Amino acid sequence: MAFKSGFVAVVGRPNVGKSTLMNRLVGEKVAIMSPKPQTTRHNIRGIINNENSQMIVIDTPGLHKPASKLGDYMVQSALNTLQDADAILYLVEPEKRIGPGDRYIMELLEKTETPIILVINKIDMSNSAELEICFQQYDETGLFQSIIPISATLGENINQLIRTIEAYLPEGPHYFPEDEYTDQPERTMVAELIREKVLQYLEQEIPHGVAVITEKMTYREEKNLTEIQAAIFCEKKSHKGIIIGKNGRKLKGIGKAARKDIEDLLGHQVHLELWVKVKEGWRDQDNILKDLGYKE
């Protein structure tokens, strides 16, 4: 059998389990997982090495109707990803009726010629009658080359999914060495890990007006230690206080949790300094989005 390789885009409404599936496929923690919608802003790639194939998986931000300039940018970036991919994995949940969010995504999917595999995730949360209804509805649209029910958390049907994806990949080389699982710059991954912790610690207090930039990252060889300075940007002065918390307690907690994950990622000790900065209305300002790395 000839070796196959290519790019696989993962799309779906916020919170359907795209990051969970990607982590399951890749087997390393490269995408951010959180129970809150829209936690993924960057196209994080994971590389899946199989006996007969190499898949480069691109985790796209949750597609949704654009509500701000950042939203516009996210949709455009997702569309470009779809057009360039060899196959699209479209994730949904086993619901009785296709909702407006999924209809909107399907309108976008219709615009591409890329083969689409419908992945019905979270089957551990539904019975077979519900699953059948869901399957039928999507099947009737005629948009999908294959439909695979899975559970990303339990790992059910993952092998079948991998074999199905392989069927749509072209013959090709190893694009990446077999022992690599991501080509994301470490700085970006560090920033995303910190943002994940900010979201976890703030719960509902500040919705999505938070961005993180790794400003400085220096490896000290003599100490086998990396020094990191990162800035957490929020939209309002009042938010800054919330993030820092009483006596700086919240920020300390965020820093401690993030440092642990970054140490796991880098494989050695980390010294982490966090700053909270206010940039009013950053989500609607082109120049700030550019500074933050969300625009090219």
Ligand SMILES: Nc1nc2c(ncn2[C@@H]2O[C@H](COP(=O)(O)OP(=O)(O)OP(=O)(O)O)[C@@H](O)[C@H]2O)c(=O)[nH]1
């Ligand atoms: N029961 C069940 N829960 C799941 C499954 N897959 C994901 N989840 C949960 O669904 C929630 C959202 O998962 P994510 O992987 O963060 O979702 P996402 O689509 O990447 O979300 P965004 O990045 O916000 O677009 C998390 O609480 C997961 O634990 C599954 O197969 N079964």
